[in-house]
Amino acid sequence: MDMMQYPIKFGADGFVKLRDGTPDYYAQLLTIALLTEPFTHPFAPDFGVLDPSFQIVDKGNFVRTAAEFVPEVRITNVSVSEDGTGKSNVRFSFEIVPG
Numbered sequence: 001m002d003m004m005q006y007p008i009k010f011g012a013d014g015f016v017k018l019r020d021g022t023p024d025y026y027a028q029l030l031t032i033a034l035l036t037e038p039f040t041h042p043f044a045p046d047f048g049v050l051d052p053s054f055q056i057v058d059k060g061n062f063v064r065t066a067a068e069f070v071p072e073v074r075i076t077n078v079s080v081s082e083d084g085t086g087k088s089n090v091r092f093s094f095e096i097v098p099g
Contacts, residue, residue, distance in 0.1 A: 026073050026094060033065050034090055044069070056080050057088050072097055 018025040034057070036048035047069055049062050059078040066075050073094040081089050 021072070021096070023096070026070060026096065029070050030066055030073070030075075030092060030094065033069065034062060056082070057090050062090075062092070066094070072099065 018028060033047065034049050038048040038050060039045045041047050047065065049065055050058060057080045059080065062078060063075045066073065074097050075092060075094050077091075077093045079091045083089060
C-alpha cells in the first residue's frame, strides 16, 4: 500500500513526491510556511507567518521562520506587493546552503 508523502505536486501521473533536497522541494516548504498561520500546528506552534489579511506580509517573520524550520536554505530576497484587491503577492528566492 502506498502512503501519501509530503511535499507533493501534481504530475502527469497524479501526485508526485518531490525529491528531498531539490529546489522544488524547498520552494514548496517555504510556500507552505507563508500560507500557514502560527499556532495551527500543535507540534510546531511557531511555524508559519502571521495572516496578512489586514497588513502586508512581514518579511522578517518569513525569514526567521525559514531559518528555524528550513535551515537547509538561506533566503536571498523577499518582495511583497499588493494587486489592488487586498491580495498580497509574495515572491522569494533562496539558495541551498552547502552542507
